[in-house]
Amino acid sequence: MRSLEVTARREHVELLARERFLSRGGRDAAELWIKSRLDWSGWLDRLLLATGSALIVAGIVYFFAFNWASIPAFAKFGMIEGLLAVGVLATWRTGLHRTSGKVMLTACSALVGVLLAVYGQVYQTGADAWQLFAGWAALITGWALIGGFAPLWALWIVLVNVAVYQYRLTHEQWAWLQLHGDRWMLLGVIDAVLLALAELGRAHDVEWLRPAWFRLMLWAAALAFLTVPASCVAVGWERGLDVWGCGAWVVALAAGHLQYRRATPDLTALAFGAASVGFVAFAAVLHAFLQGAFFSAGGWLIAAMAAVFIAGVLGVWLHGVAGQLEGEHV
Amino acid sequence: MFENKRSLSLLLECLEADGHLSASGRALAADRLRASPPGPHWATSALLGAGAWIAAVALLMGVCVMNYMFMRHGGMLFSGLVAMAGGLLFSRAVDEPFCRQLSRALLLAGQVMVTFGGYDAMGGHATMPLLAAAGCALLHALPVDGVSRFLSAGFAIFVNQLYWLDLSTLWSGPLVALTAAFVTAAFTGALDRRFRPAAYAAACMLPALLVERHWSAYRFWWPDGPERAALVVALLYAIGTARRGLAQVTARDAQVATYAVGAVAILGSPGLLASGLLLVLGHDRQDRVLVGLGALSFCGFLSWYYQSLHLTLAVKSAALITSGLVLLATRLYVLDRRGGVR
Numbered sequence: 156m157r158s159l160e161v162t163a164r165r166e167h168v169e170l171l172a173r174e175r176f177l178s179r180g181g182r183d184a185a186e187l188w189i190k191s192r193l194d195w196s197g198w199l200d201r202l203l204l205a206t207g208s209a210l211i212v213a214g215i216v217y218f219f220a221f222n223w224a225s226i227p228a229f230a231k232f233g234m235i236e237g238l239l240a241v242g243v244l245a246t247w248r249t250g251l252h253r254t255s256g257k258v259m260l261t262a263c264s265a266l267v268g269v270l271l272a273v274y275g276q277v278y279q280t281g282a283d284a285w286q287l288f289a290g291w292a293a294l295i296t297g298w299a300l301i302g303g304f305a306p307l308w309a310l311w312i313v314l315v316n317v318a319v320y321q322y323r324l325t326h327e328q329w330a331w332l333q334l335h336g337d338r339w340m341l342l343g344v345i346d347a348v349l350l351a352l353a354e355l356g357r358a359h360d361v362e363w364l365r366p367a368w369f370r371l372m373l374w375a376a377a378l379a380f381l382t383v384p385a386s387c388v389a390v391g392w393e394r395g396l397d398v399w400g401c402g403a404w405v406v407a408l409a410a411g412h413l414q415y416r417r418a419t420p421d422l423t424a425l426a427f428g429a430a431s432v433g434f435v436a437f438a439a440v441l442h443a444f445l446q447g448a449f450f451s452a453g454g455w456l457i458a459a460m461a462a463v464f465i466a467g468v469l470g471v472w473l474h475g476v477a478g479q480l481e482g483e484h485v
Numbered sequence: 486m487f488e489n490k491r492s493l494s495l496l497l498e499c500l501e502a503d504g505h506l507s508a509s510g511r512a513l514a515a516d517r518l519r520a521s522p523p524g525p526h527w528a529t530s531a532l533l534g535a536g537a538w539i540a541a542v543a544l545l546m547g548v549c550v551m552n553y554m555f556m557r558h559g560g561m562l563f564s565g566l567v568a569m570a571g572g573l574l575f576s577r578a579v580d581e582p583f584c585r586q587l588s589r590a591l592l593l594a595g596q597v598m599v600t601f602g603g604y605d606a607m608g609g610h611a612t613m614p615l616l617a618a619a620g621c622a623l624l625h626a627l628p629v630d631g632v633s634r635f636l637s638a639g640f641a642i643f644v645n646q647l648y649w650l651d652l653s654t655l656w657s658g659p660l661v662a663l664t665a666a667f668v669t670a671a672f673t674g675a676l677d678r679r680f681r682p683a684a685y686a687a688a689c690m691l692p693a694l695l696v697e698r699h700w701s702a703y704r705f706w707w708p709d710g711p712e713r714a715a716l717v718v719a720l721l722y723a724i725g726t727a728r729r730g731l732a733q734v735t736a737r738d739a740q741v742a743t744y745a746v747g748a749v750a751i752l753g754s755p756g757l758l759a760s761g762l763l764l765v766l767g768h769d770r771q772d773r774v775l776v777g778l779g780a781l782s783f784c785g786f787l788s789w790y791y792q793s794l795h796l797t798l799a800v801k802s803a804a805l806i807t808s809g810l811v812l813l814a815t816r817l818y819v820l821d822r823r824g825g826v827r
Contacts, residue, residue, distance in 0.1 A: 158519075159492060159493040159494040159497070159515055159518060159519065160492045160493070160494060161492065161493060162491045162492065162493075163491050163492060163493045163495070163496040164771055165771055167493060167496075167518060170517070170518070171514055171517070171518070174517060176506070176510060176513065176514040176517065177500070177505060177506070177514075178505065180505065181500060181505030181506065184500065184503055184505050185496060185500060185505070188496055188499055188500075189491065189496070189771065190769065192490060192491045193768065193769065193771070195768070196819070198768050199819065200816060200819065200820065202764070203812050203813070203815055203816035203819070204813070204816055206787075206809075206812050207808075207809045207810070207811075207812030207813035207815075207816065208809065208813070209784075209809070210805050210806070210808045210809030210812065211805070211806050211809035211810065211813075212809075213791070213805050213809075214801075214802045214803070214804075214805030214806035214807075214808075214809060215802075215806070217798050217799075217801050217802035217805060218798075218799070218802040218806075220798055221797065221798030221799045221802060222799075422526050422528055422529070423526075423527075423528045425528075426526075426528030426529060426531070426532055427528075429532055430532055430535070433532070433536065437539065450550050451550065452547045452548075452550040452551040453547070454547075455543050455544070455546040455547030455550060456543075456544065456547040458543040458546075458547075459540045459541075459543035459544035459547060460540075461543075462536055462539045462540035462543055463536070463537075463540045465536060466532065466533055466535070466536020466537065466539070466540065466583060467536070467583070469532055469536070470529060470532060470533040470536070470582075470583060473526070473528070473529040473532060474529055477526050477529060
C-alpha cells in the first residue's frame, strides 16, 4: 500500500477523473488546488542558483581560454597544483564525514586529470591516450578508497573503462570501425565484477553504496557492453572471443535476475535486462529473415510481428513483476 | 516534523470539504490512490514504447518494399493514408504505452508517405511542403495526442526548410509568436480546457520552431529604438505578472503577455525568453517533459548567445562572471526578502 503523504500531482487528479471519482468541476478544483500550492519561490531560488553558478564557472573557463597561450608553463602548473593543494587542505579541514569534504575530494580527483593533461601538453610526452586515463585512475585510487563517495567512484570507473577501451584501440588496427574484438567483453566483465563488488558492499550495509543510480549505471554499462558480442553471436558474425562474451552475457543476465528479482528487487534493473534480451532476439530475427534479402516485404512484415511479440512478452513479464513487487511490499 | 503541504491526503480532505467528494467517495479514492501508481513503471513504458517504434519501422519497411513496384500509381499515397488511419485507430482504441507509441509511429510514417507519395503522383516543386503542411494541419484537427502533433510539425518544418530554405524564416518568426501566444493563452485559462492538448503540442513545437527560425540566420542582438522599448515593457509586464502569481492571471493578462511575447519573438531574440517561458509553464503544470525541454533549450540558447557575441574572450569572461554574480546577488536578495535561507 502506498502512502497518501506523497506530493499530489496532475497524474493523480487525472487518474481520479478517469475513474469517475471526480466530476469536471472537481477535477478543475483539484488542479487549481495543486497550482495554488506550487513552490514558486523555491523554483526561482534553484533557477537563480543554478544559472548564476553556471555563468561564473563558464566565465572562469573563458578567462583561461583567453590567456592560456600566454601563460608560462610554470604558472600553469602553479595554478593547477595550487588549486589541488587548496582542495586537499580544504578536504582535510572539512573532514571526509561531511558531503562537502567528499565533493572537494572529487574535485581534486578531477584536477589530477587536468594536471596530467597539461603535463602532456607542455612537455609533449607522446604518451598514448590510454596512459593518461590509466595514470589518472591509478593516482586517484587511494582517494577513492578513503573517500567512500559514489560520484568519486563513478569517475574512477569511467576512467578505467576509457583506459581499457583506448588501450584496445591502440593495439587493434581499425578497431574503432569493428563490432568484434575482445574489448566489449573485457569492459562488460570489468563492470560486471565491479557491480558484484558493489552489491556485496551494499549487502554489508556500506553507506555510500546505497544510491540506486550507482548500481544502475554499472548494470547498464555491463549489459550494454556484453550485448554487443551476444548480438554478434545471434546473427552469426562471431569471431575471436565473442562466444565467451555471449556466455558472459548469459551469466550476467542470470545473476542480475537473481539479484534484482529476488535479493534486492529493482524493476528498472530488470527492465534493462529485458531490453538487452529483446535487442539480441530482434537481431536474430532480422538475421534469419532478412539476411541476403533486404528487399523482402515478407521478411520485414515478419520482423514487425516479431518486434510486437518480443515487446509484448517482455512488457507483460515486467508488468507482472511490477504487480508482484507491489504485492510483496504490502 | 516536516509536513507536506501538497500531499494527496490534504488534497482529498480539501475536495471533501468543498463538496467535490463525499465521505465514502473520499475513502474509495484514497484506496484507489494507495492501490497502484497512476501509470505503469517508466521502465516498462519505455521498453514497450521502443518495441512499438521498432515494430512500426519494420512494418513500414515492408509496406515500402511492397509499394516500390507500383509507387507511381499512388501506392505510397494510399499506404500513407492507411497508416494514418491505423495510427488514429490505435490512438483511440487502447490507452496503454505500446499502442500509444505504435500510433505515433504510424501517424508520422503515414504523413511522410502521403507527402512523398503525393509529390510523386502530382509533381510540382511546391507540392511537397504543401502536402507536409496539409498533413500537419490534418493531424492538428484529428483527436491525436500532443507528441504526434509535435512530430508532425517537426516533419513539416523539415520539409519546408528543405524546399524553401531562407524564405521559410520569413513566416516562421510570426509562427513562433503565434505558437507562444496560443500556449500562453491556453495554459493561463484564457482558452477553453479542451484546447490544452493542442497547447501542449504547441509548447513542444516551440523549441523546434526556434531552432528552425535561426538555423540559417541566427542572430541575437540587443534591440534598438522602439524594439528596445517593447522588450522593456514585456519584461516589466512579465515581472509584474510573476509577482502576482500565475494562478491569478486573467484572460486579459494572457492577451497582453501574448502580444509582448510575440513582439519580442519577432524582434529577433526569442530563444532565451521562449526557453524561460517553457520552464515557467513546465513548473506551472508540473510537467517534467516541458521543464526538461525548457532547461535544455535554455542552456543551448544561453551558450549560443555568448558564443555569437562579437567580443573578445576577456570581455566575454567578464560579462559571464558579472552576470553570474548579479543572479546570485538577486537570489540572496530574494532569500533575504523571504526572511530565510533554504
